[in-house]
Amino acid sequence: MTPRSPRPRDRGIPEATVARLPVYLRALQGMAERGTLTISSEDLASIAGVNSAKLRKDLSHLGSYGTRGVGYDVDYLVYQISRELGLTQDWTVAIAGVGNLGRALANYGGFGTRGFRIAALFDADLRVVGDEVAGLVVRHIDTLEDVVGSEDVAIGVIATPAVSAQGVCDRFVEAGVTSVLNFAPVVLNVPPAVDVRKVDLSIELQILAFHEQRKADGQAPPEAGWIDATEKT
Amino acid sequence: MTPRSPRPRDRGIPEATVARLPVYLRALQGMAERGTLTISSEDLASIAGVNSAKLRKDLSHLGSYGTRGVGYDVDYLVYQISRELGLTQDWTVAIAGVGNLGRALANYGGFGTRGFRIAALFDADLRVVGDEVAGLVVRHIDTLEDVVGSEDVAIGVIATPAVSAQGVCDRFVEAGVTSVLNFAPVVLNVPPAVDVRKVDLSIELQILAFHEQRKADGQAPPEAGWIDATEKT
DNA sequence: CCTACTTTGTGCGTACTTTCACAAGGGCGT
DNA sequence: ACGCCCTTGTGAAAGTACGCACAAAGTAGG
Numbered sequence: 293m294t295p296r297s298p299r300p301r302d303r304g305i306p307e308a309t310v311a312r313l314p315v316y317l318r319a320l321q322g323m324a325e326r327g328t329l330t331i332s333s334e335d336l337a338s339i340a341g342v343n344s345a346k347l348r349k350d351l352s353h354l355g356s357y358g359t360r361g362v363g364y365d366v367d368y369l370v371y372q373i374s375r376e377l378g379l380t381q382d383w384t385v386a387i388a389g390v391g392n393l394g395r396a397l398a399n400y401g402g403f404g405t406r407g408f409r410i411a412a413l414f415d416a417d418l419r420v421v422g423d424e425v426a427g428l429v430v431r432h433i434d435t436l437e438d439v440v441g442s443e444d445v446a447i448g449v450i451a452t453p454a455v456s457a458q459g460v461c462d463r464f465v466e467a468g469v470t471s472v473l474n475f476a477p478v479v480l481n482v483p484p485a486v487d488v489r490k491v492d493l494s495i496e497l498q499i500l501a502f503h504e505q506r507k508a509d510g511q512a513p514p515e516a517g518w519i520d521a522t523e524k525t
Numbered sequence: 526m527t528p529r530s531p532r533p534r535d536r537g538i539p540e541a542t543v544a545r546l547p548v549y550l551r552a553l554q555g556m557a558e559r560g561t562l563t564i565s566s567e568d569l570a571s572i573a574g575v576n577s578a579k580l581r582k583d584l585s586h587l588g589s590y591g592t593r594g595v596g597y598d599v600d601y602l603v604y605q606i607s608r609e610l611g612l613t614q615d616w617t618v619a620i621a622g623v624g625n626l627g628r629a630l631a632n633y634g635g636f637g638t639r640g641f642r643i644a645a646l647f648d649a650d651l652r653v654v655g656d657e658v659a660g661l662v663v664r665h666i667d668t669l670e671d672v673v674g675s676e677d678v679a680i681g682v683i684a685t686p687a688v689s690a691q692g693v694c695d696r697f698v699e700a701g702v703t704s705v706l707n708f709a710p711v712v713l714n715v716p717p718a719v720d721v722r723k724v725d726l727s728i729e730l731q732i733l734a735f736h737e738q739r740k741a742d743g744q745a746p747p748e749a750g751w752i753d754a755t756e757k758t
Numbered sequence: 759c760c761t762a763c764t765t766t767g768t769g770c771g772t773a774c775t776t777t778c779a780c781a782a783g784g785g786c787g788t
Numbered sequence: 789a790c791g792c793c794c795t796t797g798t799g800a801a802a803g804t805a806c807g808c809a810c811a812a813a814g815t816a817g818g
Contacts, residue, residue: 306804306805307804308804308805308806309805310732310735311728311732313731313735314725314727314728314731314732315712315728317731318710318727319712332764332765332766333765333766333767334765339712340712341712341714343806343807344807345767345768345806345807345808345809346805346806346807348765348766348767348768349767349768349805349806349807351766351767352766352767352768356766356767358765358766358767359765359766359813359814359815360764360765360766360767360812360813360814360815361763361764361765361766361813361814361815361816362764362765362766362814362815363764363765363766364766376735377731377732377734377735377738378734378735378737378738379731379734381738383730383734383737385730391629392625392626392628392629392632393625393626393629395625395629396624396625396626396628396629397726399625400726400727402710402726402727403727403730406727406730406731407734408730408734446737447730447733447734447737470737470740471733471734471736471737473726473729473730473733477551477635479548479552479572479573479574481574485740487733487736487737489729489732489733491724491726491729492547493630493633493635493706493724494547494551494633494635494636494639495544495547495548496706496722496724497616497618497636497639497641497680497706498546498547498550498610498612498639499543499544499547499722500680500704500706500720500722501610501611501612501616501640501641501680501704502543502546502609502610502611503704503720504611504616504679504680504703504704504720505610505611505614507703507718539774539775540774541774541775541776542775565794565795565796566795566796566797567795576776576777578776578777578778578779578798579775579776579777581795581796581797581798582775582776582777582797582798584796584797585796585797585798589796589797591795591796591797592783592784592785592795592796593782593783593784593785593794593795593796593797594783594784594785594786594793594794594795594796595784595785595794595795595796596794596795596796597796
């Protein structure tokens with residue numbers, strides 16, 4: 293099993309696993325800061341809110357980085373997960389739309405510290421263009437192509453109103469962006485080579501409403517103990 | 526039209542389906558506004574960015590609301606999906622944390638129009654308490670219990686810094702909130718009867734980075750046509 | 759060196775999801 | 789009234805994901 297070749301580098305990590313790696317990473321970074329050297333799958337799983345078998349299976353996709361009887365070396369695992377997620381290199385991000393949401397994103401600390409550099413903020417509203425937000429001057433949306441080209445932006449973030457989203461997306465894609473994070477409540481149309489992920493507040497609330505309604509209809513749901521949120525994604 | 530048996534009311538709608546219903550609903554509401562009366566699964570699927578077979582199977586969980594040879598009645602389907610999601614009743618929401626993100630959420634239009642009423646905004650920072658945001662006066666976090674109790678808040682939104690999130694969550698839960706939408710980058714601990722959904726910007730970016738890295742490693746990915754974003758959730 | 763104990767990595771059964779492909783149902787023109 | 793054509797609803801297959809339970813592998817102590 294895994295004859296320790298130069299690189300286990302399995303190119304087929306399940307999507308569900310990829311979505312959990314950032315959670316493990318954050319937990320591990322917290323451990324590292326607190327000076328913990330090693331951690332067992334059981335403990336890490338508990339912090340991350342998942343089943344320990346699932347955690348071990350997830351990590352096994354990256355290679356055999358644990359030590360039986362001991363656990364995982366925290367720093368080493370941080371490095372391996374970071375590398376797998378592509379966080380050992382820097383990614384350049386541009387944000388379109390500087391409303392409250394755009395500002396919240398621009399000021400979000402977790403950006404820079406994790407390999408994401410904000411190259412530019414764009415807006416169409418001339419009352420906002422020229423303002424300084426999070427240390428950057430807001431540029432007019434019509435400079436998008438120039439900036440994306442010269443700064444080699446890989447990820448475009450869309451925080452515009454819904455009506456503008458597809459147009460901005462098209463311009464991002466045309467300019468060479470290959471990943472888009474969409475906060476606007478619309479389904480974006482992109483070529484197959486472009487990845488899109490969406491974050492949609494209204495959808496999340498509606499899903500919660502669905503379950504809330506169930507609880508009301510049914511009645512006393514099973515109440516047992518205090519568990520880690522399974523945070524269904 | 527469609528006399529239908531009393532209630533197919535299958536209480537077992539798959540989670541994956543529930544997550545897509547809001548997307549269909551939004552697409553249908555757009556159609557309704559534009560005056561479209563009926564729509565085929567093929568067309569609706571295309572707008573929603575999913576496979577038409579998947580759409581039909583999703584809708585089949587709600588009952589048989591289509592007409593063969595014709596398609597679905599837009600208004601009727603809007604109603605059925607709304608009812609299933611619990612949007613025919615109003616849900617009361619409270620938001621904790623009135624930073625840029627909290628403001629963005631409070632000002633987000635899609636709230637009120639879809640059955641979600643914001644009952645209160647809370648913050649711990651005295652410089653913010655008393656401000657008016659989106660027509661509401663920001664209250665001190667210590668009034669959370671009073672308000673949640675008297676306003677019958679069902680959904681708590683956490684838009685605080687990470688360090689405060691678990692504390693606020695505990696107070697929400699203790700006060701009787703049974704659904705939580707968490708924007709803070711932490712894994713929340715809640716009793717089993719409480720639903721938690723998380724929205725985590727940093728995780729989304731890391732997932733995009735992973736795929737971005739793949740594209741770079743590999744090389745020319747298959748480029749074929751122009752498709753609907755599959756927006757992996 | 760050998761035994762007892764701990765924790766990983768994974769084989770396997772189960773459950774959920776997606777997709778295909780097609781029979782059944784319903785409208786519409788003649 | 790009949791038959792053609794369209795679109796739904798669904799059985800079955802294929803692909804994913806999950807979690808149990810345990811053998812393998814490593815530590816620690818005598």
